[in-house]
């Protein structure tokens with residue numbers, strides 16, 4: 001007798017803890033304040049608390065609760081479980097994730113199109129795959145001892161290998177190792193079976209994306225190969241194959257042939273809009289269907305009646321789950337006591353989403369109260385003046401459609417901007433200077449009400465003055481005010497714009513122990529008053545050199561917030577575009593001649609499917625251009641990008657039409673610049689040193705990088721700057737690094753003059 005798949009489940013749950021208990025335990029352990037046993041027992045207590053809570057919220061059937069736990073990252077832990085990396089201990093995991101004094105950590109990159117970052121396994125040719133099921137068995141046992149029958153979770157073999165990369169000098173691509181990896185999965189599953197586990201979750205989100213390493217067809221073929229064997233194994237739990245984050249294409253037909261015992265599909269509103277007909281296609285599957293109806297990646301209360309009608313189009317007996325793991329949303333709305341009351345009822349965080357899943361599965365007769373509450377939330381939100389601002393809508397409706405362009409064009413602007421009087425190879429920084437303990441303490445005290453506005457402003461101004469003084473002493477050409485007033489480059493703007501709310505405890509895991517608190521776009525966006533002018537103006541008053549105004553661009557603001565689900569993102573992007581354009585105008589009026597609009601997240605929102613990308617890039621580029629559209633030709637507009645490789649979207653970066661583009665390049669040793677000349681017209685500041693490391697770059701190596709850049713970009717177009725902002729660094733290293741940067745620039749400049757034809 002086998003246990004049937006539960007009627008209601010979720011794909012995953014936040015791991016850090018409602019009060020960020022795991023974060024604290026991790027950081028205490030890393031700092032040596034607690035030992036391994038204390039750490040493990042804190043993590044163990046947190047897991048059991050989570051299981052008990054989920055049960056209480058309604059996930060009471062056996063195997064309804066996923067044991068998707070990981071200390072650092074689920075990809076890394078799966079790789080350790082199948083023995084793809086060597087090592088398996090706690091310290092092995094942290095060594096791989098965080099590096100040591102001798103060894104660099106593994107790379108980290110974005111998990112599909114979310115703001116979660118996973119650890120990229122690097123697989124060496126000589127690395128065998130030896131099953132290490134103990135980690136998962138331990139989770140099963142500890143849950144059992146507490147009376148819970150949980151469902152072990154592993155990233156599936158196709159996704160694991162598609163997201164891995166070959167170790168240095170490895171000849172073989174990870175996906176070529178699929179058969180070996182599958183052997184190890186089979187062994188792990190056999191061990192789970194021996195322990196009496198009846199369901200295991202294998203997550204295969206790679207199937208919903210067009211990846212650079214493999215096309216949709218290739219991934220579907222890998223799926224066939226891998227699961228053909230996994231499902232043929234005799235000693236195994238029933239397989240729950242999940243496909244979150246989007247719609248399957250060819251993978252869906254393969255799954256229908258393979259027939260794992262249960263299959264999850266993402267049926268969120270967003271995915272169904274992208275992929276019309278998906279609901280009908282999945283309804284035809286010949287397996288137990290688990291409908292991912294409750295949207296796991298946003299914070300909006302579900303329209304239960306609408307979702308229930310979708311569920312009714314699926315075969316009788318279909319189970320209900322979330323579209324993706326709930327790890328992307330905060331724990332609970334309950335603790336948010338300072339949200340406006342009307343707004344609070346529109347939100348569902350993780351716990352509330354669990355209740356939605358349960359109510360959907362039970363139906364409107366059994367859960368009448370939940371449906372009535374959902375109806376009310378849907379109605380009041382649609383009717384609220386907070387979501388619909390007539391003036392904002394009229395303003396964006398009056399904008400020209402399609403692409404917009406700043407005039408005159410770049411070549412003419414460049415002539416006009418010569419009046420800025422900048423030297424050849426100008427030096428600058430990306431914006432933030434170290435956020436000192438004192439600044440953080442002042443911000444906390446101000447928040448807590450123990451430091452009044454005047455004293456807080458005074459502390460910030462003193463910091464700005466010292467940052468300006470430092471840059472003057474170092475001899476930088478274009479200065480910044482240092483951004484001490486910003487807790488975060490997105491939250492700062494969200495707090496000052498209409499149309500956003502921010503939470504007090506809405507933490508979500510970004511990576512490892514790192515959490516962020518994304519603001520929420522609730523409605524139409526506008527700018528009630530200038531946001532950055534007082535700081536830029538004050539900084540400019542202290543120097544005769546130009547000070548750059550510093551703005552975060554529309555795409556990055558949206559990428560690092562929870563967005564609306566009642567309008568397309570392009571609508572919010574246009575609204576942000578014109579709001580920030582007003583800020584540009586006010587900065588110009590305050591005498592600021594250089595304005596930087598940061599778009600580090602431009603690559604992040606790139607859709608998983610190839611055919612959706614053009615559309616995205618069109619509205620993304622448009623929103624940036626709206627910000628700069630009315631800028632005076634004499635105003636030099638900069639942009640800054642980092643955090644990813646931009647090769648794939650380099651044309652869109654060029655299309656931003658900034659006058660100067662600074663871009664992360666030090667780690668790839670200027671590779672990016674190889675064919676930049678044909679694709680790019682603007683001036684460019686490839687990051688000349690890596691700010692992610694405390695290491696102080698030497699003059700010679702910076703000079704070498706500048707020379708490497710000069711091979712691809714003429715001196716008239718080249719800027720010299722670090723890779724990114726300096727807010728995570730200390731002052732001592734910042735000062736030495738920037739000093740070396742300025743000296744290196746002088747050296748290169750001198751040799752250019754010597755070599756120049758008379």
Ligand SMILES: [Zn+2]
Pocket residue numbers: 430600640641642643723724725
């Ligand atoms: Zn950056």
